[in-house]
Amino acid sequence: MSILMIFRVALRAIWRNKVRSLLTALGIIVGIAAVIAVIAIGTGAGEQMKTSINSMGNNLVMIFPSSMRMGGASMGAGASNTLTAEDGEQIEKDLPNLVAGQTPMVRASAQVIYGENNWSTSISGVGTGFPVVRGWDVGEGSFFSEDDIQTGRRVLILGKTVVDNLFTNGENPIGKSIRVKNMSFKVIGVMERKGSNSMGQDQDDIVVMPYTTVKRTIQRSSFNNVNQLLVSLYDMDDLDEAKAEMTSLLRQRHRLGAHKEDDFNIRDMTEITEMMTSISSTITILLGAVASISLIVGGIGIMNIMLVSVTERTKEIGLRMAIGARPWDILMQFLLEAMTLACVGGLIGTVLGVVGAKAVGNIQNWPILITEGSVLISFAFSAFVGIFFGFYPAWRASQLNPIDCLRYE
Amino acid sequence: MLIEIKDMYKTYTLGETTVNALGGVSLHVDYGEFVAIMGHSGSGKSTMLNILGALDTPTSGSYKLDGREVSTMSRNELARFRNQKLGFVFQNFNLLPRTSAVEQVELPAFYGGCKLSARARRARAIELLTMVGLGKRLYHTPAQLSGGQQQRVAIARALMNDPPVILADEPTGNLDTKSSIEIVTFLQELNAKGITIVMVTHEDDIASYAKRRIVMKDGKVDREDDPRLGEKAV
Numbered sequence: 001m002s003i004l005m006i007f008r009v010a011l012r013a014i015w016r017n018k019v020r021s022l023l024t025a026l027g028i029i030v031g032i033a034a035v036i037a038v039i040a041i042g043t044g045a046g047e048q049m050k051t052s053i054n055s056m057g058n059n060l061v062m063i064f065p066s067s068m069r070m071g072g073a074s075m076g077a078g079a080s081n082t083l084t085a086e087d088g089e090q091i092e093k094d095l096p097n098l099v100a101g102q103t104p105m106v107r108a109s110a111q112v113i114y115g116e117n118n119w120s121t122s123i124s125g126v127g128t129g130f131p132v133v134r135g136w137d138v139g140e141g142s143f144f145s146e147d148d149i150q151t152g153r154r155v156l157i158l159g160k161t162v163v164d165n166l167f168t169n170g171e172n173p174i175g176k177s178i179r180v181k182n183m184s185f186k187v188i189g190v191m192e193r194k195g196s197n198s199m200g201q202d203q204d205d206i207v208v209m210p211y212t213t214v215k216r217t218i219q220r221s222s223f224n225n226v227n228q229l230l231v232s233l234y235d236m237d238d239l240d241e242a243k244a245e246m247t248s249l250l251r252q253r254h255r256l257g258a259h260k261e262d263d264f265n266i267r268d269m270t271e272i273t274e275m276m277t278s279i280s281s282t283i284t285i286l287l288g289a290v291a292s293i294s295l296i297v298g299g300i301g302i303m304n305i306m307l308v309s310v311t312e313r314t315k316e317i318g319l320r321m322a323i324g325a326r327p328w329d330i331l332m333q334f335l336l337e338a339m340t341l342a343c344v345g346g347l348i349g350t351v352l353g354v355v356g357a358k359a360v361g362n363i364q365n366w367p368i369l370i371t372e373g374s375v376l377i378s379f380a381f382s383a384f385v386g387i388f389f390g391f392y393p394a395w396r397a398s399q400l401n402p403i404d405c406l407r408y409e
Numbered sequence: 410m411l412i413e414i415k416d417m418y419k420t421y422t423l424g425e426t427t428v429n430a431l432g433g434v435s436l437h438v439d440y441g442e443f444v445a446i447m448g449h450s451g452s453g454k455s456t457m458l459n460i461l462g463a464l465d466t467p468t469s470g471s472y473k474l475d476g477r478e479v480s481t482m483s484r485n486e487l488a489r490f491r492n493q494k495l496g497f498v499f500q501n502f503n504l505l506p507r508t509s510a511v512e513q514v515e516l517p518a519f520y521g522g523c524k525l526s527a528r529a530r531r532a533r534a535i536e537l538l539t540m541v542g543l544g545k546r547l548y549h550t551p552a553q554l555s556g557g558q559q560q561r562v563a564i565a566r567a568l569m570n571d572p573p574v575i576l577a578d579e580p581t582g583n584l585d586t587k588s589s590i591e592i593v594t595f596l597q598e599l600n601a602k603g604i605t606i607v608m609v610t611h612e613d614d615i616a617s618y619a620k621r622r623i624v625m626k627d628g629k630v631d632r633e634d635d636p637r638l639g640e641k642a643v
Contacts, residue, residue, distance in 0.1 A: 005519050016507060319503045322464060323566070324492020324520035326485045402464045406503065 003336075006329065010337035013309070014344075021341060024305045027298025028345030028385065029352060032378050034291035036353025036370070039378075041360065042284025044368035049276045052197060053269055059100070059236050060133065063087075063229040063246065064265045081225035082254045082263050085127060085211060088229040090253060091246055092129070098242045100234045101132035104226040106211045108218045113179040114166040121162050123180070123207045125214025125226075133232040141174040141189030144210050152212040156180075157189040159206035181218060185209070239268060295381065298345070299389040306338050306393035317397055318405025331398035338390020339383060346382025350375055410473075411573060411605055412438035412461065417470030419456050419628075430456040431467065432628035438607060440573070443600040445616035445636070446609045448625035455578070457625065458609045462495055462576050463487045475573060492521050496567025500579035502559040504551040510538055510562045511547045517569040537565040541595065557588030564595065568604075575599065577608040581615050593618045 014021045065083040085104040092102045106125035111118055124130075128146055131137050144155050158166070158173060167173050177184045194203040215221050233242050243266050250264055310317070317330055354370055361368035419431040430453050438444055448454040459465035460472060463479055466487075472479045474494060482490060496517075497503075504513050514534035518525055525533065538547055541561040543554075551559050560580060567575050577596065581589035589612075597618050600606050608619060616622050617636040624631045 315503065316505055319505070320516075320520070321488065322462070322491060322497050322503075323517045324488050324570075326488040326520075328485070329488075329520060403459050406464075406499070 003332065006332045007336050007340070009333055010340050013313075013337055014340060017309075020305060024301050025341050025345030025348070027301040028295065028342050028382050029298075029349040031291065031295030031298045032346050032349025032382050033353035033356055034294055035288055035378050035381075036350055036374060037357040037360065038287040038291050039284060039374045040354070040357035040368045040370045041366055042280060042287060043371060043374070044361065044366060046277055046280035046284065047369050048367045049280055050273065053273050053276065059233040060269055061231045061233060061239070061242065061246075062267045063231065063250070064267065065225065065227075066261075066263055066265045081223055083226055083229060083250075084224050085226055085229075086224075087250055087253055088127070088129075088226075088231070091229070091231060091249060094249055095242065095245050098233055098235075098238050098245065100232045101129040102229060102231045103127040103129040103133050104211045105228040105230055106214045106219070107227050108214050110180050110207075110218060112162065112166065112207060114173075114176065117166045117168060119162055119165040121159075121205050121207055123209060123214055123218060125209050125211035125218075127211060129232075130208065130230075133230045136194055137192050138189040139192040140172075141187070143189055149210040149212050152210060152216050154183060154185045154213060154217060155188045155209070156185045156213075157191055157208040158187055159191050159204040159208070160193045161202055161204040162207055163190055180207070183217060236268075236270065239270065243268075292381075295385060299342070299385040302338050302341055302386065303389035303393060305341075306334060306390055307396075309337070310334060310393050310397040314400065314405045314408040317400055318402050318408065321400075321402035322406060327398040330400075331394045334394035334397050335387065335390050338394065339386035342382045342386025342390070343379070346379045349382065350379060353378070410437055411440045411442075411475060412436065412607075413471075413473040414461075415471045417460070417472065418468045419453075419460065419465070420468045429628050431460075431470075433470075434625075434629055436623070436630065438605060440605055441600070441603055443597065443606045443618070443620045444608070445619035445622045446607065446625060447611060447613075447616055447622060448631070449611070452625040452631075453628040454609050454625045456628075458576060458578055458607070461607060462497060463491050488520070492517060493570060494572050494574060496564075496570070496572040496575040498560065498563050498567050498575060498577040498580045500582040502551070502556075502563045502583070504559055504562060504566075507550050507552070509548040509550055510543060510554070510565075511535060513551075513562055514538055514565045514569055517566060521570050533569065534565070537568050538562070541565045555588070556584050557591055560584060560588070560592050561595070564592070564599075568599075572604075574605045574607065577606065579610055580608060581610065581612065589615060 063083065065081065088102040088104050092099050103126045108123040108125070109120065110123055111120045127149060128143065131143055138157060141157070143157060144153070147153075148155055156178075163173050166178065173187045173190060176187050178187060179185070191204070191206070191208065196202050209218075211226060215224065231242075231246070233239065246266060247262065251262065254263055256263065320330065354375070357368045357370060360366065414434060414436040417431050417434045418429060421428045421430055432453075434453070434457065446454045446457060456465065460467050463482070467480050470480065474490075477490075479487070479490060505516070511531065511534045514537055515530050518530045518533070535544070535547060538544060541564055543558060543561055543565070546554060546558065551562070554562065564575075575596070580596070581592055584592060593615050596606050596608065600620075606619075610616050619636060621633065622636045623633050
């Protein structure tokens, strides 16, 4: 008998016991739906974490000045003032294959005033590499130029939150003058809206200026050290190599002898990314495992019903054997029946799981992510459950003795 | 010679005692015969029919059908053998529940490696059902048919793969007298068309439709005669 015909026989047997088949499949339906929904919600949460971490910058490596020792006394983190914007430029120049961009970062905070409105915000003094490094473009107007940096021109770019608070009547801020520390600065651009970062901080509450302007005009400093260098790598796989290259370059530039400690620290986001993704994947695996148990329970339900079905149809098995069914034909008939139950259950469960995950995502406002992979794996798993739990009853049926079957009452 | 059984033993072990269901039977059935096997319960006639039907294997002895040795076949070979060479008619009809007559009749063709196309299969099933007088009940399920009609569906099914032999196990056991005579007359007609029929029965008047009567006792052939002529001791 061809597989297709055996399949038709199996389908008919399922159809004849509609209620029983539905209840049996229900175990698989619930199991698959639970697995799909849990994985969708779990992966969604993980993706959201990754996105929010990535929003801090593209493949970001941060270089901070480190503590400095003066005669044995540590001066605390950030005490050394040897890290300069030139260090960053040299890194970009020397490692063109690794570094996509870099910017120095000088931080200050100040009150900004336009007309009757004022707003206290943080000021970031950066270089022209800032949009590339942070993956954050200017929405309106333009970013400042290398020339603006050289001359320390009083230009600035506003974050959306600052615009919202200063230009309350909806004026176009480009070209306007605003006052910072009693000096007049020209607005040349507005950054795109970025939203809040993974810590819930509003990233749009910012004013961006050339780092030279912040250094000289806001901080009135005569030093040229910076708070931080942000370096963006092409590929995070090169992280270790890039770190080593940058370390040796900076040690050389800072004229550190072989026995001296680094006067800088290189940090990257991988630790925090790894931690967060490992938390979310652990939770996903845990919940997925719990959901899988219900799938196994569903499988046992199928096995149970198939054993009943084999017993019930002993006479039919005997007749089929008498008219020429081989043990293989009988095995396939019951195996396909179990598999069909499991697969139909898997299909319904997949639909319910996707719909359920979306519903929960909408109600709770959780991000959900349904990947083809998770759907395919769950579906394949339901087919596997069908084969695994259907095999024993089907095998038992195939090994029955035709005479005993025909006599069975 | 169609069926050749030589020196056949079938031994069952029940705890410590062994029972010889068949104790050295030899039997020949030629093409075109209509044989009735009779005997009391425990005489070995059912065991005999099971072995003839390739549903059971003998403990020793040889069974050749159509020149092929059956007693040493594997399970798969036996299945194929039953499918191609034998047609079964049972006392309790053994039709599949909730399945139409046409589909019942088609069933043996499914297991025969599907030499017929779906259309040819259906056409043959309809032809056979028409032949047994059920041309107007092609799509009735067993529950919608009388006992005699169900047995006729079973006969049509037995004929599906054109087997040389039909084995009938008490084919009239569950039928009233009128249907019984109908069925056995029908078997006689089939026999007249050249199909060999081996029928187990305990009713003398049913056996009298056969050309040859074999009476079994204690696992052996006790006597043999032509019911139409009179008795002849073996």
